[in-house]
Amino acid sequence: MTLLEANQTLGVIGCGTMGEAIVRGILGSGNLAAAQIFASDARAEIATALTAKHGIRAGTDNLAVAHACHVALVCVKPYQIAGVLDHEAVRTALAGKLVISIAAGVRLEKLRGYLPGSAVIRAMPNTPALIGEGMAGLARGKGTSDAQMALALALFASVGRAQEVDEAHMDIVTAVAGSGPAFVFVLIDALADGAVRLGLRRDAAVAMAAQMVQGAARMVLQTGAHPAVLKDQVTTPGGCTIAGLGVMEDGKIRSVLARTIEEAARVAGKLG
Numbered sequence: 001m002t003l004l005e006a007n008q009t010l011g012v013i014g015c016g017t018m019g020e021a022i023v024r025g026i027l028g029s030g031n032l033a034a035a036q037i038f039a040s041d042a043r044a045e046i047a048t049a050l051t052a053k054h055g056i057r058a059g060t061d062n063l064a065v066a067h068a069c070h071v072a073l074v075c076v077k078p079y080q081i082a083g084v085l086d087h088e089a090v091r092t093a094l095a096g097k098l099v100i101s102i103a104a105g106v107r108l109e110k111l112r113g114y115l116p117g118s119a120v121i122r123a124m125p126n127t128p129a130l131i132g133e134g135m136a137g138l139a140r141g142k143g144t145s146d147a148q149m150a151l152a153l154a155l156f157a158s159v160g161r162a163q164e165v166d167e168a169h170m171d172i173v174t175a176v177a178g179s180g181p182a183f184v185f186v187l188i189d190a191l192a193d194g195a196v197r198l199g200l201r202r203d204a205a206v207a208m209a210a211q212m213v214q215g216a217a218r219m220v221l222q223t224g225a226h227p228a229v230l231k232d233q234v235t236t237p238g239g240c241t242i243a244g245l246g247v248m249e250d251g252k253i254r255s256v257l258a259r260t261i262e263e264a265a266r267v268a269g270k271l272g
């Protein structure tokens with residue numbers, strides 16, 4: 001699938017960690033050719049490196065990207081959004097175009113305020129997008145069409161999975177998908193600690209715990225089975241797994257994790 005017509009361009013404004021990850025994923029997926037991506041970044045050295053690494057056009061002029069692009073992906077920090085979008089010339093250049101912002105906590109209403117003539121989408125990707133295993137939630141502004149949303153979803157599907165959500169649920173997406181990797185890194189570290197305590201080497205323990213988490217996650221996604229059903233399938237009566245599960249429940253693991261998401265979502269609501 002190609003995301004855009006051959007003569008159309010994806011503009012990426014702000015191309016640091018996330019912007020470059022998305023560019024790399026799109027190029028790797030073959031969904032766009034390098035000639036179809038034009039990026040700008042405040043740092044000239046980043047622009048030079050983007051051209052050297054990915055063969056895309058890149059510079060420091062946001063307005064040039066806004067003029068040339070068919071779709072704009074804005075990947076600056078939340079506090080930098082106004083500095084990028086709140087200019088008459090940029091507003092005019094982006095009028096009639098689809099603009100996708102990945103800035104955490106910056107609401108559609110604010111984006112629409114900066115760009116009243118554009119179709120806007122707010123997206124929340126996560127860092128596993130760096131290895132093509134991201135999860136992104138996307139919310140659309142008023143007037144954004146199904147075709148524009150489909151294009152945005154396909155763009156993020158180049159670096160993992162993507163799902164449309166109501167903006168009212170964006171803080172939850174930020175907590176589960178955006179912050180979630182950090183929570184799972186702690187789980188992997190803790191599981192590895194247990195194995196190290198019993199005598200396994202640290203590198204072997206981390207690799208084993210991480211691969212186990214990957215395998216379990218893939219089973220949930222690939223089978224579509226409820227996690228509780230999959231858990232029951234590995235729980236032999238009188239066995240070691242049910243013994244371990246009892247310890248997890250003693251530690252109130254379910255409510256701890258559920259409240260972890262609640263708290264992260266509460267704080268996400270105050271960003272931007």
Ligand SMILES: NC(=O)c1ccc[n+]([C@@H]2O[C@H](COP(=O)([O-])OP(=O)(O)OC[C@H]3O[C@@H](n4cnc5c(N)ncnc54)[C@H](OP(=O)(O)O)[C@@H]3O)[C@@H](O)[C@H]2O)c1
Nearest residue numbers: 014015016017018041042075076077078080102103104125
């Ligand atoms: N990293 C994550 O885990 C993650 C996950 C989900 C969403 N996000 C969102 O993704 C966005 C980008 O995060 P990031 O980690 O990729 O940030 P980043 O690495 O700092 O990248 C942003 C880039 O934009 C540049 N920039 C700043 N102002 C600019 C302007 N006016 N015009 C053009 N470029 C400009 C920055 O330059 P300077 O360094 O000079 O400012 C930087 O190179 C954030 O809004 C964040 O909320 C991040």
